[in-house]
Amino acid sequence: MKSVLLIGQSNMAGRGFLQEVAPICDERIFMLRNGRWQMMAEPLHFDRAVAGVGPAASFAQAWCSANPKEQLGLIPCAEGGSAIDEWNVEDTLFRHAVSEAKYAMENSELIAILWHQGENDSQSGKYKDYYKKLERIVNRLREELDAPEIPFIIGGLGDYLGKTAFGMSCPEYERVNQELLRYAKNNENCYYVTGERLYANPDGIHINAESQRRFGIRYFKAYDSKNHVLEPLKDEAQIVKTLCEKEHTAAEKRYLALERFTLGKMSLEEVMKILM
Template sequence: MKSVLLIGQSNMAGRGFLHEVTPIYNENILMLRNGRWQMMAEPIHFDRSVAGVGPAASFAQAWCSANKNEQIGLIPCAEGGSAIDEWNIEGALFRHAISEAKFAMETSELIAILWHQGESDSHSEKYKDYYQKLNALVNSLRKELGVLEVPFIVGGLGDYLGKSGFGRSCVEYDLINQELLRYAENNSNCYFVTGEGLYSNPDGIHINAESQRRLGIRYFEAYQTKSNVDNPLDGEAEIVRVCCEKEQTIAEKRYITLEQYTLGKSSLEEVMKFLK
C-alpha cells in the first residue's frame, strides 16, 4: 500500500462544508486513525470540531483512478491555525507527524508529503524568513523518515485572501505564495500548486468544499507530472465530476449504510440487506 502525509494548517485539515459536495467513498482509500487503517470518510482530520472537506480526498480519488486496484492511505497531521514556527523540528506538530508517518510506514510506502500552510504567516513581514523555515522542515522530515527523494508538494494560498472576514488580516498572502513557488523551483522533488481561482467559505479564510475538490486534483496533477501547477487546470470542474462520481462497490455501500444507521438515518432492515 502507498501512503501520503498531510501537514499544514486548517486548509489542509479541511474546513469545506460537508453538505456542499458529493461525498467520496472508495474502499481503496484508507486513513490512519487510532493506529489502524480504515476506509476514508470525511472529515479526514479531527483537529477541530469544525473539520470538513480538504484537498486530500480528491487527491486520493484521482490517484486511485490512475492506479487501478491499488490502495492509498492518508496520514492526517495538519493543525488548524498553526504558524510555520509551530512546525519547527523540536515542536509537537513536527514530532507528531514523524511519529504517525513512521507508524504508517510499517505497512505502507510513503509516496508524497502534501503541505498547505501560510495564512497564519501572511502578515508582519513573516514572509522574509519563510523560505528558510520551510527548507529546514522539508529537509528534517525527509531525513527523519528516511525518504530523501519523496515529493513535497506545496499548495498556494487563495487569491480571495486579504479582502473579507478572518482573511482580511492575510495582507501578505501573495508574498508567501512567491516564497512557496521559489522554494519549489529551487529544490528537487518539490512542486507548487496554485490557489488561483479558488473560493472561500463566508469566513473569507477557509477554502470552500467545491474548491477543495479542485485543489486536490491540482495536487495530484503536480504529483503525477512532477511539475508545478501554475494555473487552474482546463476543465477542472468536469475533471472533479468524472473523478469523484464513481459507482460504489458492495463494500462501499455496506460502509455507507452502517454509517447512516449509526447516525439514525437508516433502518436496521437496510443494514441487514448488506450483512447477509
C-alpha cells in the same frame, strides 16, 4: 500499500462543509486513525470539531483511479491555526508528524508529502523568514523519513484572501505565495500548486468544499506530472464530477449505508435492504 503524509494548517486539515459535496468513498483508500488503517471517511482530520473537507480525499481518489490495482493510505497530521514556527523541527507538530509517518511506513511505502500552510504567516512581514523556515522543515523531514526524493507538494494560498471577514487578517498572502513558489522552483522533487480561483467559506479564510475537491485534483496533477501547477486545470470540475460519480462497490455501499444509519439519516429497514 502506498501512503501520503498530510501536514500544514486548517486548509489541509479541511474546513469545507461536508454537506456541500458528494462523499468520496473507496475501499482502496485508507486513513491512519488510532494506530490502524481504516477505510477513509471525511473529515480525515479531527484537529477541531469543525473539521471538514480538505484536498486529500480527491487527491487520493484521483491517485486510485490512475493506479487501479493499488491501495493508498492517508496520514493526517495537519493542525488548524498553526504558524510555520509551530512546525519547528524540535516542536510537537513536527515530531508528531514524523512519528505517525514512521509508524505508517512499517507497512506502507511513503510516496508523497502534501503541505498547505501560510495563512497565519501572511501578516506583519513574516514572509521574510518563511523560505528558510520551510527549508529547514523539509530538509529534516526528508532526513528523518529517509525520503530524499519523494515529491513534496506545496499548495498556494487562495486568492480570495485579504478581501473579507477573517481573510482580512492575511494581507500579505501574495508574498507568502511568492516564497512558496520560489522554494518549490529552487528545490528538486518539490512542486507548487496554485490556489488561484478557489473559493472560500463565508468566513473568508477557509477553502470551501467544492474548491477543495478541485484543489486535490491539482495536487494530484503535480504529483503525477512531476511539474508545478501554475494555473487552474481547464477540466478540473469535470474530473471531480467523474471521480465522485463512480459506481460504488458492494462494500462501499454497505459502508455508506451504515454511516447514514448511524447518523440517523436512514431507517433500519432501509439499511437492512442494503446489508442483506
